[in-house]
Amino acid sequence: MGVSNNITAVLNFIALLCSIPIIASGIWLASKPDNQCIHLFRWPVVILGVLILLVSLCGFLGAYWYKETLLAFYLCCMAILIALLLILLILAFVVTKPDGSYGVPGRGYREYRLDGFSSWLKDHVVDSKSWNKIRACLAETDVCPRLTQEYVTADQFFVAHISPLQSGCCKPPTVCGYNYVNPTLWLNPVNPTADPDCFLWNNDQSQLCYNCNSCKAGLLGNLRNEWRKANIILIVTVVVLIWVYVIACSAFKNAQTEDLFRRYKQGWT
Structure with a gap:
């Protein structure tokens, strides 16, 4: 029984360590300008990571002190x-699968159409x-002002x-034909009726x-890119x-079986 509990303690310590990348991923997501403005996506990963940390700590202490409860x-x-x-991973994967981006000739960046993203994101975010x-x-963020300092x-x-957010929010669509003055200042559109956003x-x-x-x-494009990156870490974790x-369940079951056998043997003798 002692061996099984030691194994369970080690496993719970590994689970405790696994909570660290989950919390780190959540903090990274929450620190992004888009997530700072969307409370729905800001903290769920951090909260789950903290809960896993606390529960793993309870399991570690229970195994170390032989507390079956x-x-x-x-x-x-x-x-x-x-x-x-x-559930969070599956939801994030499904709703971020559609990609509303498209290439623009002669541009290094991509532009984004709202119709290209999932209905769930459109209904719950924008x-x-x-x-x-x-x-x-x-x-109020520095997402757009930063462009004038860099280019x-x-x-x-x-x-x-x-970024998708900068492409969608800080400049007009390329199809409008605005003339560049600086990244956030554009004049005299050649084709102002090409897209409703031109007006x-x-x-x-x-x-x-x-x-x-x-x-x-662009906001949805940013969310998609960030959650796709975070999902890689979360899936591994x-x-x-x-x-x-699974191994902890097996070790716990073995510990209970050994304890029952020990009691039976003591009662028999």
């Missing part, structure tokens, strides 16, 4: 947390009720690999294209957690 609590809670993490708050939040000439800007562009630095559909699409959990 703590071990049973650990196994029950960890199963729920792994299930929640799997719906009309929440967009006013998100737009105001984005206008001076049109040639530099046109070959730049700017929404405003050189006021607090307005720009924050009211445009291209800005909403959840596989390790499942492996640890």
Whole structure:
């Protein structure tokens, strides 16, 4: 029984370590300008990581001190947390699968169409009720002002690999034919009727294209890229957690069997 509990303690310590990349991924996502303005996606990964850390600590202490109640609590809670993490991963993978980006001839960056993203993201992230708050939040960030510091000439800007958020919110769509002055200042559109966003562009630095559909699409493009990167770490971590959990269940079952056999043997003698 002692050997089984030692194995369980080691496994719970590994599970505790697995919570660190989950928390780190959540903090990385939460630190991004787009996620700072969208509370729905900001903290769920961090919260799950912290809960896994606490539950793993309970399991480690239960195994170290031979507390079967703590071990049973650990196994029950960890199963729920792994299930929640799997649901979050599947949801993130499904809703970020559609890609609304398209290439623009002669440009290093891509542009984005709102229709190219999943209906779930459009309904829950950039719906009309929440967009006013998100737009105001984005206008207060340095996402667009940073472009004027990094790029001076049109040639530099046109070959730049700017983020989806910058592509959609900080400049008008290329099809409008605006003339470049600097990354956030454009004049005299050649084809102002080519896209409804052409009429929404405003050189006021607090307005720009924050009211445009291209800005909403750029925000979703940013979310897609960030969650796709985070998913790689989360998938590896959840596989390790499942492996640890299965072995911990087996070790806990063996410990109970050995304890039952020991009691039976003592009663027999």
